[in-house]
Structures are given as structure tokens and as C-alpha cells.
Amino acid sequence: MAERISSLVLIIVSVYVFWGSLKYGIGTPVDPGSGLMPMLASLLVFGLSSGFFVKDIVRAGKHRGRGDAEGLGRYAKPASLVAGIVAYSWLLELLGFITATIPLLFLMLSITERHKWLRNLLISAVITLVTFAFFRFLKVDLPIGIFHIGW
Amino acid sequence: MDTLQNLLFGFQACLQPLNLLYCFVGVFIGTLVGVLPGIGSVGTMAILFPVTFNAPPLGAIIMLAGIYYGSMYGGSTTSILVNIPGEMASVMTCLDGYQMALQGRAGPALGISAFGSFIAGTLGLVALMLLAPPLTTLALAFGPPEFFSLMTLGLMLLIYIAQKSLTKALISGGIGLILSYVGLDIVTGTERFSFGIPEFVDGIGIAPIAMGLFGIAEVLQNLETTVEGTLLKTRIKGLMPTLQDWSDSIFSIVRGAVIGFCLGILPGGGASLSTYVTYAMEKKISKHPEKFGAGAIQGVAGPEAANNAASSGAFVPLMTLGIPSNAVMAMLFAGLLVHNITPGPLMLEQRPEIFWGLIASMYIGNVMLLILNLPLIGLWVQVTRIPFRFLFPIIVLLCIVGVYSIDSSILDLRVMMFFGVVGYLMRRCGYEAPPLILAYVLGPGMEQALRQSLILSHGDFTIFLVRPISAVCLGLAALLIILAVRPKKKRMVMPENT
Numbered sequence: 017m018a019e020r021i022s023s024l025v026l027i028i029v030s031v032y033v034f035w036g037s038l039k040y041g042i043g044t045p046v047d048p049g050s051g052l053m054p055m056l057a058s059l060l061v062f063g064l065s066s067g068f069f070v071k072d073i074v075r076a077g078k079h080r081g082r083g084d085a086e087g088l089g090r091y092a093k094p095a096s097l098v099a100g101i102v103a104y105s106w107l108l109e110l111l112g113f114i115t116a117t118i119p120l121l122f123l124m125l126s127i128t129e130r131h132k133w134l135r136n137l138l139i140s141a142v143i144t145l146v147t148f149a150f151f152r153f154l155k156v157d158l159p160i161g162i163f164h165i166g167w
Numbered sequence: 168m169d170t171l172q173n174l175l176f177g178f179q180a181c182l183q184p185l186n187l188l189y190c191f192v193g194v195f196i197g198t199l200v201g202v203l204p205g206i207g208s209v210g211t212m213a214i215l216f217p218v219t220f221n222a223p224p225l226g227a228i229i230m231l232a233g234i235y236y237g238s239m240y241g242g243s244t245t246s247i248l249v250n251i252p253g254e255m256a257s258v259m260t261c262l263d264g265y266q267m268a269l270q271g272r273a274g275p276a277l278g279i280s281a282f283g284s285f286i287a288g289t290l291g292l293v294a295l296m297l298l299a300p301p302l303t304t305l306a307l308a309f310g311p312p313e314f315f316s317l318m319t320l321g322l323m324l325l326i327y328i329a330q331k332s333l334t335k336a337l338i339s340g341g342i343g344l345i346l347s348y349v350g351l352d353i354v355t356g357t358e359r360f361s362f363g364i365p366e367f368v369d370g371i372g373i374a375p376i377a378m379g380l381f382g383i384a385e386v387l388q389n390l391e392t393t394v395e396g397t398l399l400k401t402r403i404k405g406l407m408p409t410l411q412d413w414s415d416s417i418f419s420i421v422r423g424a425v426i427g428f429c430l431g432i433l434p435g436g437g438a439s440l441s442t443y444v445t446y447a448m449e450k451k452i453s454k455h456p457e458k459f460g461a462g463a464i465q466g467v468a469g470p471e472a473a474n475n476a477a478s479s480g481a482f483v484p485l486m487t488l489g490i491p492s493n494a495v496m497a498m499l500f501a502g503l504l505v506h507n508i509t510p511g512p513l514m515l516e517q518r519p520e521i522f523w524g525l526i527a528s529m530y531i532g533n534v535m536l537l538i539l540n541l542p543l544i545g546l547w548v549q550v551t552r553i554p555f556r557f558l559f560p561i562i563v564l565l566c567i568v569g570v571y572s573i574d575s576s577i578l579d580l581r582v583m584m585f586f587g588v589v590g591y592l593m594r595r596c597g598y599e600a601p602p603l604i605l606a607y608v609l610g611p612g613m614e615q616a617l618r619q620s621l622i623l624s625h626g627d628f629t630i631f632l633v634r635p636i637s638a639v640c641l642g643l644a645a646l647l648i649i650l651a652v653r654p655k656k657k658r659m660v661m662p663e664n665t
């Protein structure tokens with residue numbers, strides 16, 4: 017199933033790029049256009065991905081009934097991290113680096129050791145403050161948000 | 168004589184206190200990265216990429232290069248003590264290094280690894296110094312067809328030695344090319360695939376892509392299945408190899424250096440392939456092949472020498488032809504471009520202080536690494552004890568701050584996250600990231616070379632076949648594709664993590 021989905025996504029992307037390339041113009045051999053190289057690359061991806069897609073359908077047809085046996089539980093931790101960082105990207109400039117990063121670090125530490133929440137909170141605060149100070153020392157601008165926490 | 172004078176010029180540039188500091192920071196971080204499984208040199212270079220924007224060009228490239236060859240030294244520590252390779256190039260060291268440690272000979276294993284790396288690294292530098300100037304002269308005669316064909320060959324080589332599916336590596340390369348064409352076409356002024364987002368007019372930055380694919384994706388994968396190694400609980404003593412150890416391994420070191428440098432030069436070659444080839448050769452020519460895998464010191468000395476020599480060899484195509492031979496060189500390539508320095512045959516003429524300063528810094532860096540890896544081995548042993556659950560938040564935080572600091576843009580953070588998820592899914596589905604990043608870096612150059620070639624030939628594609636060097640390169644690329652469709656067991660593949 018993963019093979020089929022990934023192939024399908026690649027087919028869709030390559031078709032989109034192919035049509036876009038035609039829109040930009042592939043030009044002529046004497047005067048190649050903007051769309052030539054993207055078109056060639058998209059044809060490569062389309063051709064190979066289609067092959068995988070068809071191969072997977074044929075294989076699935078031969079082994080009907082045998083599905084992917086992987087549980088979804090293994091994706092819980094990565095998914096939590098991704099969700100946390102996505103939320104962080106929305107909150108970073110609003111709340112500021114320190115206010116947004118402490119909860120993110122807390123989440124990351126809690127992903128692997130949920131029960132040690134006080135320790136995780138302390139470590140999150142210390143790492144956030146040290147990181148903020150270090151990067152401000154390097155003259156890297158980090159947002160201080162609407163609460164103006166930081167310098 | 169000219170070479171010596173140029174080298175002295177390089178030392179003059181490199182021995183500035185600031186450049187020495189950059190060198191030390193680079194090799195220290197490189198060793199740290201090599202010791203810690205979980206993030207490789209490419210991810211680390213991507214994280215530190217924004218720091219180099221404000222650094223002087225020579226300092227920036229010295230630091231980035233130091234991370235690369237420093238990681239070759241550091242990778243052996245975890246291979247020997249924990250049986251987990253810190254770097255892909257240290258996989259072969261696990262086979263005999265850990266066995267030596269189990270036999271109470273961790274010290275000599277670490278020692279011969281460090282000394283072997285130093286000797287091979289130095290030999291590799293001498294070869295780089297002697298080979299690069301004449302190659303540069305040759306490369307000045309290259310035209311657009313030769314460059315296009317060389318880049319194509321380089322991409323094909325990297326794809327050929329892909330660890331898993333060749334077809335998927337080819338698809339990764341294709342995606343990398345597509346990504347490289349996002350933004351403004353400098354010839355026609357057409358905006359391509361920018362979706363109306365102003366930040367994408369200049370293209371998608373390499374730092375968010377690389378940090379996502381190599382940094383965030385690695386963390387996500389390790390979160391899913393964390394590999395715990397057992398640190399050998401033994402006191403490490405006697406780091407100096409005995410005379411017998413030297414006698415057994417000196418020729419392995421020299422052979423490893425030669426093989427490593429030669430394979431490192433090849434676009435698509437690199438440190439990992441050279442260690443595999445060296446190990447196989449040492450075992451084949453050994454009078455006691457049965458000892459390999461059971462603690463043969465040659466099994467440590469040879470591969471470790473090879474990976475360090477390869478790291479010097481990899482600079483040859485980058486510096487002389489302007490073609491990065493692997494993902495690490497692609498990051499260095501990007502690092503130089505940021506400072507408006509285009510690697511290639513003209514760099515030696517126009518910016519000799521960069522080239523010779525870098526070589527001189529690598530001599531100094533190798534000495535620093537010998538000091539870091541022997542007397543400070545206790546420090547690295549403690550580092551290996553840090554559990555991944557404490558490391559990954561720091562890695563993620565550094566990625567976030569690093570990418571945000573480029574342009575203070577939340578979009579870069581989101582792009583990094585997007586490619587982090589993409590990189591993670593790619594790994595789950597068997598697609599590899601190095602062909603993508605290399606194609607991304609080579610894409611604009613390939614397009615420019617192709618266009619120039621067609622303009623030169625008035626639209627005649629046979630220009631790639633009538634020019635000998637171009638024809639040979641394309642022929643080799645085609646041969647690789649033909650070889651690639653052979654059964655997998657007959658193809659030399661990169662060793663997987665043990």
C-alpha cells in the first residue's frame with residue numbers, strides 16, 4: 017500500500033510539473049526554453065513511478081488478501097513531534113521564542129519519558145534560555161513575541 | 168616549487184587566529200557528530216550553514232570541511248566501543264574494531280584508527296595538492312558539453328551505488344532536479360513553480376531542504392525505532408599501538424589511503440564505498456582471512472585510512488571541476504556559492520587563497536584531530552553515553568533556530584518541516600536523500616550547460632557525442648544504467664548499518 021500511495025503521489029507531482037513545463041515553453045533545440053529541463057525531469061519521474069505503481073497493483077492482485085501488517089502505533093511519536101513543530105511554527109512569532117520553545121521542548125522530552133514531567137519542564141526551561149542567550153550572543157534575531165519576553 | 172610556495176601562501180591565510188578557531192570548531196563538531204549516531208555530517212553542515220553566512224569565506228569553508236573530515240575520525244569511536252557506526256563510513260570498522268574491544272584491545276583499536284586516519288589524511292592531502300593544479304589546467308579546456316556530461320555521470324554514479332533500489336534513487340534524483348528549477352529562470356526571467364510565493368522566486372533554499380531531509384527526518388526515524396547500543400564497560404588503556412600492531416597494519420593504512428583517495432575522487436564515490444572496497448581487499452590478500460571479523464587490526468586500520476583519504480579525494484572534483492561528488496560536497500558547494508565563490512577551474516586562478524588556505528587548514532585540522540581523538544578519548548566515551556532521548560530535542564532545536572536565523576522567515580521553518588516529513592516518508596518507502604540533494608545542487612548547472620551546448624551546436628544534440636570527453640562520460644553513464652538493471656546481488660552496494 018505504501019508503495020502504491022508513494023508512486024501515485026509522484027505520478028501526480030510529475031504530471032503537474034509536466035503541464036507546467038509546457039506552459040513555460042520548452043523552446044526549440046536552438047533556443048531551449050524554461051520548461052525543457054523540468055519537462056525532462058518530470059518525464060523521468062513519471063515513467064519510473066508509473067512502473068512502480070503498475071508493478072504494485074499486479075503484485076497486489078497476485079497476493080490478494082495479504083495486507084500491510086504494520087501497526088500504526090509506531091508512528092505515534094514521529095507524528096507527535098511533527099504536530100508539535102507545526103503548531104510551533106504558528107506560535108513562534110506570536111508568543112516569542114522563549115514562550116513557544118519551552119512547551120515544544122517539554123513535548124519532545126515527554127514523547128519518550130512522559131512521567132518525569134517536572135524534570136522535563138526544568139530541562140526545557142534551562143535549554144531554552146541557554147539557547148536563546150547563545151544565539152543572541154551570535155547576533156541571531158529571535159522573536160520576543162507579544163509578551164516581549166527576551167531581549 | 169610552485170606548489171610549496173602556494174602551500175606556504177595557504178598556511179599564511181589559514182594561520183590567522185580566526186581561521187584557526189573556525190578550523191577547531193569544525194573538527195570538534197565533526198568529531199562530536201561522528202561519535203553520535205543519529206545525525207550525520209550533512210545534517211550538521213546544514214544546521215551550521217546559516218552561521219557561515221556572516222563568516223568570512225575562507226573561515227566558513229574551513230569550518231564546513233572540518234566537520235566532514237572530523238566526522239570520519241569520530242565515527243570510529245562508537246564503532247569500536249558500542250558496535251554502532253557513528254557515520255556510514257565507519258560501518259566496516261564495527262566488524263573488527265568491536266571485536267578487538269571485546270578482547271581488551273579497545274585502546275590499540277582506537278589508537279591505530281586515529282593514527283591511520285592521520286597518516287592517510289595527510290597522504291590524501293599531498294595527493295590533492297599535487298593533483299588539483301594540473302587537473303584544473305585540464306578542466307579549463309572543458310566546455311559546456313563536457314560539464315553537462317560530467318555532472319550527468321556524477322549523478323549516475325551516486326545513483327548506481329544507492330543502498331536500496333536503483334530506480335527509486337533515480338526517482339529521487341529526478342525530484343531533486345525538479346526542485347532545483349523552482350524560482351526564476353535567469354535566462355528568460357520566467358518564474359517557475361513558485362506558486363506566487365515571493366520567497367520562492369529565488370528558489371527553495373538548500374538549508375531548509377537539507378536540514379529537513381537529513382536532520383529532522385533522521386530524528387523522526389530514530390523516534391520510531393531507537394537503536395540502543397551497549398557501551399563496552401572496560402577501562403580503555405594503552406592507546407599507543409605496539410610495534411607489532413604497526414607492523415601488521417602499516418601497509419593496510421597505505422593501501423587504504425590509495426584506494427580511498429582514488430575512490431573519493433570519483434563523482435558518486437566517497438568514503439563509505441572506499442571502506443567497503445578496502446576491507447574486502449585486505450581480507451582477500453591477508454594470509455589469515457579467517458581473522459577478519461574476529462578482531463584483525465588490518466580490518467580497522469585499512470577502512471579508517473580509506474575513509475579519511477577519501478574525504479581528501481572528494482575535494483578534487485569540487486575544486487577542479489566545480490562538480491560536487493556527494494551530498495557533503497554539495498553542501499560545501501552551496502557554502503561557497505553563498506559567498507559568491509564558484510568552485511571550479513577558475514577558482515584556483517581567481518581565489519587561490521580559498522583553495523590553498525583550505526588545503527593548509529586540512530593539514531592543521533588533521534593534527535588537531537589526532538590530539539582530540541587520543542588524549543580526549545575519555546570525553547568522547549562519555550558523549551556516547553548520552554541517550555538519544557536527550558539528544559534529539561537539542562538537534563531539533565538547533566535545526567529550528569538555524570533555519571529561522573537565515574532570513575527570520577517562518578516559511579523556511581515550515582519548508583524544513585515539510586522536507587523533514589518528506590524525508591521520513593522517503594526513508595520508510597525506500598527512497599534515498601543523497602541523490603535528491605546532489606541533483607538539486609547540480610540541476611541549475613546542468614540546465615545552463617545543456618542550453619549553452621545546444622546554442623553552441625545550433626540545436627544539434629550530437630555535440631555531446633562528438634566531443635571525446637563528453638562522449639566517454641555519457642557512455643559511462645549509460646553503462647551504469649545497463650549494469651543497474653542486472654540482478655542486485657551482482658551489483659556493488661553500499662553496506663547497510665549493522
